[in-house]
Amino acid sequence: EVQLVESGGGLVQPGGSLRLSCAASGFTFSSYWIHWVRQAPGKGLVWVSRINIDGSTTTYADSVKGRFTISRDNAKNTVYLQMNSLRAEDTAVYYCARGDLYYYDSANYWGQGTLVTVSS
Amino acid sequence: DIQMTQSPSSLSASVGDRVTITCRASQSITNYLNWYQQKPGKAPKLLIYAASTLQRGVPSRFSGSGSGTDFTLTISSLQPEDFATYYCQQSYITPLTFGGGTKVEIK
Numbered sequence: 599e600v601q602l603v604e605s606g607g608g609l610v611q612p613g614g615s616l617r618l619s620c621a622a623s624g625f626t627f628s629s630y631w632i633h634w635v636r637q638a639p640g641k642g643l644v645w646v647s648r649i650n651i652d653g654s655t656t657t658y659a660d661s662v663k664g665r666f667t668i669s670r671d672n673a674k675n676t677v678y679l680q681m682n683s684l685r686a687e688d689t690a691v692y693y694c695a696r697g698d699l700y701y702y703d704s705a706n707y708w709g710q711g712t713l714v715t716v717s718s
Numbered sequence: 719d720i721q722m723t724q725s726p727s728s729l730s731a732s733v734g735d736r737v738t739i740t741c742r743a744s745q746s747i748t749n750y751l752n753w754y755q756q757k758p759g760k761a762p763k764l765l766i767y768a769a770s771t772l773q774r775g776v777p778s779r780f781s782g783s784g785s786g787t788d789f790t791l792t793i794s795s796l797q798p799e800d801f802a803t804y805y806c807q808q809s810y811i812t813p814l815t816f817g818g819g820t821k822v823e824i825k
Contacts, residue, residue, distance in 0.1 A: 703809030
């Protein structure tokens with residue numbers, strides 16, 4: 599069974615940092631692109647970042663470029679999202695999602711999400 | 719960035735109704751269009767990718783159509799478990815962008 603489990607969310611002050619993890623199981627992790635998507639309370643979905651199968655290609659939304667870094671450890675079946683210089687507008691549930699094998703920007707499995715709250 | 723516009727933003731329907739949701743892209747995205755369903759407090763679920771390909775395990779009452787800039791998600795006979803919010807997403811070019819969502823409520 600495909601599973602994605604996010605962790606690392608919590609309450610952080612503006613300007614602070616957090617590292618989210620996405621632990622994967624049930625599939626050949628190193629063959630799939632992984633995405634991060636966030637959803638502010640009561641709002642819609644916003645794509646944040648993606649990483650290719652070996653970590654050599656990463657892409658970001660303009661709103662997080664230069665502040666967030668996505669990475670992966672294929673030996674640990676885990677993707678990370680390092681979030682620095684956090685702002686109140688980064689408050690959201692953060693989901694990791696697996697891309698389809700061929701349509702890698704179509705997210706066919708999602709984790710349950712982890713809540714990040716940026717507040718003083 | 720490509721803007722995705724969904725309509726309506728919400729609708730009320732009864733079990734058994736045929737429901738249609740539209741999504742318009744600000745420029746051509748050929749068929750790089752995905753549809754997701756999200757229920758309260760849950761993660762999104764992929765329903766359709768490549769505009770019209772049903773994701774494995776999704777009931778056949780869901781269908782997608784369109785190409786270029788105009789797309790449609792149709793639920794042929796609305797079931798109680800279909801009450802949710804639906805999002806379109808373009809995967810033609812980054813940044814990947816979602817529509818604002820369509821909330822399907824019980825009439």
